[in-house]
Amino acid sequence: MSEAAALPPGEHLVHGTDPHLAHHFSSLERQVDASRLGMWLFLSTEVLLFAGLFTGYAVYRYSFPVAFAASARTSEIWAGTLNTIVLITSSLTVALAIHFVRAGRQRAAVACLAITLFFALAFLGIKAIEYTAHFHEHQLPGRYYRFEGVRLPGAEMYWALYFLMTGLHGLHVVIGMTVLAVIAWRTAHGYYSAHYYVGIELAGLYWHLVDLIWIFLYPLLYLI
Amino acid sequence: MRQSEEDREKLGAPPAHESYLTDGTTVMSWLNTRDHKRVGVMFLVAVVFFLFLGGVFALAIRMKLLYPGPFLFDALTYNRLFTLHGVTMIFLFMIPAIPSAFGNFVLPLMIGARDVAFPRLNLASFYVYLAGAVLAVWAMVHGGADTGWTFYTPYSTTTPTMLFPLLLGVFIIGFSSIMTGINFIVTVHTLRAPGIGWMRVPLFVWGIYATSVIQVLATPVLGLTVLLVALERVLGFGIFDPARGGDPVLFQHFFWFYSHPAVYIMVLPAMGVISECVATFSRKNPFGYKAIAFSSLGIAFVGFFTWGHHLFVAGQSVFDNGVFGVLSMFVGIFTAVKVFNWVGTMYRGAISFKTPFAYICGFLFFLVFGGMTGVALATVALDVHWHDTYFVVAHFHFIMVGAVIMGFLAALHYWFPKMFGRTYHEGWGLVAASLIILGFNATFIPQFLLGNNGMPRRYYQYPEHFQALNVASTAGATLLGFGFIIIFIYLVIALRWGPRCEQNPWRSKGFEWLTPSPPPTHNFDKIPHITQDPHDYRTHAPSGVYTDV
Numbered sequence: 001m002s003e004a005a006a007l008p009p010g011e012h013l014v015h016g017t018d019p020h021l022a023h024h025f026s027s028l029e030r031q032v033d034a035s036r037l038g039m040w041l042f043l044s045t046e047v048l049l050f051a052g053l054f055t056g057y058a059v060y061r062y063s064f065p066v067a068f069a070a071s072a073r074t075s076e077i078w079a080g081t082l083n084t085i086v087l088i089t090s091s092l093t094v095a096l097a098i099h100f101v102r103a104g105r106q107r108a109a110v111a112c113l114a115i116t117l118f119f120a121l122a123f124l125g126i127k128a129i130e131y132t133a134h135f136h137e138h139q140l141p142g143r144y145y146r147f148e149g150v151r152l153p154g155a156e157m158y159w160a161l162y163f164l165m166t167g168l169h170g171l172h173v174v175i176g177m178t179v180l181a182v183i184a185w186r187t188a189h190g191y192y193s194a195h196y197y198v199g200i201e202l203a204g205l206y207w208h209l210v211d212l213i214w215i216f217l218y219p220l221l222y223l224i
Numbered sequence: 225m226r227q228s229e230e231d232r233e234k235l236g237a238p239p240a241h242e243s244y245l246t247d248g249t250t251v252m253s254w255l256n257t258r259d260h261k262r263v264g265v266m267f268l269v270a271v272v273f274f275l276f277l278g279g280v281f282a283l284a285i286r287m288k289l290l291y292p293g294p295f296l297f298d299a300l301t302y303n304r305l306f307t308l309h310g311v312t313m314i315f316l317f318m319i320p321a322i323p324s325a326f327g328n329f330v331l332p333l334m335i336g337a338r339d340v341a342f343p344r345l346n347l348a349s350f351y352v353y354l355a356g357a358v359l360a361v362w363a364m365v366h367g368g369a370d371t372g373w374t375f376y377t378p379y380s381t382t383t384p385t386m387l388f389p390l391l392l393g394v395f396i397i398g399f400s401s402i403m404t405g406i407n408f409i410v411t412v413h414t415l416r417a418p419g420i421g422w423m424r425v426p427l428f429v430w431g432i433y434a435t436s437v438i439q440v441l442a443t444p445v446l447g448l449t450v451l452l453v454a455l456e457r458v459l460g461f462g463i464f465d466p467a468r469g470g471d472p473v474l475f476q477h478f479f480w481f482y483s484h485p486a487v488y489i490m491v492l493p494a495m496g497v498i499s500e501c502v503a504t505f506s507r508k509n510p511f512g513y514k515a516i517a518f519s520s521l522g523i524a525f526v527g528f529f530t531w532g533h534h535l536f537v538a539g540q541s542v543f544d545n546g547v548f549g550v551l552s553m554f555v556g557i558f559t560a561v562k563v564f565n566w567v568g569t570m571y572r573g574a575i576s577f578k579t580p581f582a583y584i585c586g587f588l589f590f591l592v593f594g595g596m597t598g599v600a601l602a603t604v605a606l607d608v609h610w611h612d613t614y615f616v617v618a619h620f621h622f623i624m625v626g627a628v629i630m631g632f633l634a635a636l637h638y639w640f641p642k643m644f645g646r647t648y649h650e651g652w653g654l655v656a657a658s659l660i661i662l663g664f665n666a667t668f669i670p671q672f673l674l675g676n677n678g679m680p681r682r683y684y685q686y687p688e689h690f691q692a693l694n695v696a697s698t699a700g701a702t703l704l705g706f707g708f709i710i711i712f713i714y715l716v717i718a719l720r721w722g723p724r725c726e727q728n729p730w731r732s733k734g735f736e737w738l739t740p741s742p743p744p745t746h747n748f749d750k751i752p753h754i755t756q757d758p759h760d761y762r763t764h765a766p767s768g769v770y771t772d773v
Contacts, residue, residue, distance in 0.1 A: 022343075023338060023339075023746070024337060024338035024339040024341075024343070024415065024746075025414075025415070026751070030414055030415075031414075033414055034341045034342075034410050034411075034413070034414040034415070037409070037410045037413055037414065038341065038342060038345075038406050038407075038410045041405075041406045041409055041410065041440055042402075042406060044440060044441065045402055045406075045440055045441070045443070045444045046444070048441055048442075048444040048445055049444035049445070049447060049448050051445070052444070052445050052448040052449070052478060052481075053448065055478075056452075056463060056474065059471065059474055060469065060470075063469065063471075064469060141459070141460075141461045141462065142456075142459065142460040142461045142462035142465070142468050143460040143462065143468070144459075144460070153469055154469045156462060156468055156469070157462065157463070157468060157469045157470065160461040160462055160463055160468075161463075163461075164452075164455070164461070164463075
């Protein structure tokens with residue numbers, strides 16, 4: 001790491017020659033613990049971010065139960081279901097990547113990460129088809145709502161929340177893909193090994209969170 | 225190894241440690257540093273600049289309020305100025321002031337670490353803060369939002385002034401706050417030196433730890449809230465728009481879910497500073513270490529469940545009002561626990577009345593007075609009378625300006641020798657402290673009276689019978705301004721020409737004084753092995769002997 005590289009030579013002797021160990025940690029285990037804790041804390045901020053939207057959903061669902069139920073019935077349920085399957089499978093492949101790198105099989109890990117990326121892309125593709133359909137039907141938020149199928153007060157609020165929640169989630173998918181791509185590239189170039197693989201683990205954690213949020217979005221926006 | 229800097233100069237020998245200040249003197253060596261101490265100093269420079277900026281806006285407002293009618297500038301400019309003042313002071317000064325500046329500098333030293341857990345993230349948090357700050361200031365100068373720092377809907381979604389870049393700036397600064405919070409929590413968990421168990425963590429670290437928890441858990445909600453307001457302005461999403469079925473009160477819930485705990489982001493670090501200074505300047509062990517430590521966590525926890533007291537007159541149910549009122553008073557209990565412990569620490573201590581101690585006294589007065597009026601405001605029936613009046617303004621300025629600035633200045637004076645290895649002029653320090661404490665009282669006590677008499681906050685004009693108290697308040701603010709100018713002058717002089725000090729000029733038992741002042745880049749040659757409690761004045765061992773070799 002760059003911090004270690006900037007040190008006077010004596011410091012390297014104190015800490016051994018592990019290139020992954022930063023100068024201010026006494027051991028690699030401690031450093032990996034710190035990274036994991038940092039990631040979990042970051043995930044808690046993500047949960048709080050989406051918690052605001054879930055609260056908004058609860059409030060307006062309570063205010064407009066009929067409009068929300070009617071609007072949810074007009075959403076593309078096949079797409080939502082397919083995307084749920086796609087994302088859960090991608091969570092499996094990212095977990096497999098961690099398993100393989102632990103077992104010292106970097107090439108298999110890279111393959112799993114690549115499959116995960118492919119699934120993520122498929123998710124976004126299906127989402128894009130859905131969005132296009134909504135645009136054609138004018139199922140749009142707030143003042144742009146012109147959908148003839150549901151003419152109830154509160155329907156535009158459903159679509160505002162729909163686009164906010166799926167949009168923010170989609171943004172997280174894109175960020176997750178970027179992270180996974182970097183991690184896959186690093187793994188392919190030998191940066192991670194059975195000895196040190198915390199990066200893949202953290203990317204996996206992030207990806208599971210993205211998956212988990214979708215598991216809550218799916219019933220709220222498509223099923224009920 | 226433990227020679228003072230002066231001795232070394234006399235002997236003509238090179239310093240035993242290269243201080244972090246001289247380890248690379250180019251601009252890039254600062255801008256590209258991973259050193260928590262340099263990041264702390266950069267934050268300090270930035271927040272002092274924004275304190276100055278916010279102070280100038282405050283004085284401009286006070287100057288206008290000398291006269292009841294239109295004066296100096298028009299009503300829109302006045303509205304922009306108090307928005308500028310609020311946003312600058314809260315998001316650009318108070319939130320990062322103590323945690324990011326002093327926390328960054330002393331927290332790793334206090335727990336015997338060589339750096340924070342994620343040094344690059346730490347530097348990134350500074351640049352993210354700077355980017356958000358530049359955007360916010362640019363937006364405020366060019367567009368001049370007039371909503372106040374609270375961005376209440378529906379006004380914030382309809383005002384013609386330029387709000388979007390300001391919201392974006394606040395959004396970006398939020399990331400910086402989260403990064404700092406995550407970094408500190410992980411640092412405290414994973415980088416404590418051998419011997420520093422949880423019950424040996426210095427009290428300032430407890431304060432920062434509790435603050436970080438709030439930063440991590442509350443800030444995302446603010447991010448979402450400003451995002452929703454921005455989307456409503458730009459795309460008409462209507463989440464807070466009653467015409468589209470939205471509820472503006474939901475905005476208030478979201479906003480205060482962050483912004484009330486944010487008050488504790490500001491005041492908890494100040495409480496931590498006071499806990500350190502009280503022990504040092506009374507030369508006594510903290511009275512009730514555990515009580516002080518856990519009451520910080522208690523405030524952080526309860527702080528999440530009090531936001532509703534901002535909505536007493538916003539159409540919240542009577543039951544909710546009662547619950548939020550009672551929960552808010554719990555904060556008063558935890559704060560009182562701290563106050564009694566600080567006073568208990570002073571009791572029969574060997575008090576040395578240095579500048580930081582003067583600020584401790586100011587802090588105790590402002591915190592107790594501001595806290596008591598806070599408990600009064602949490603009483604629903606009284607709040608109906610005082611809501612949106614100058615009484616509220618005076619109350620939160622007592623806490624946020626009074627207590628937080630006292631903590632900030634105490635930290636600045638207490639750790640100035642640690643940070644720069646020089647001492648300031650003690651006499652001028654006491655003069656400025658008296659001026660500032662006097663100025664605060666003169667500024668805000670009249671505002672309590674104004675508010676109780678019914679003067680609403682944020683109004684451009686007021687009836688003539690309020691003028692005398694407004695003039696008194698402005699006079700106080702001027703005094704305050706002079707105090708700050710004096711501090712600025714003697715500290716700048718001290719930076720350049722101040723006498724060099726020894727490692728531990730206060731003879732403090734705080735762990736941060738175990739390294740030379742200013743510390744070398746990597747803090748400790750060998751990670752210390754701590755065998756004593758923090759601030760243990762019962763033993764006469766000179767500081768530093770518990771550095772294991």
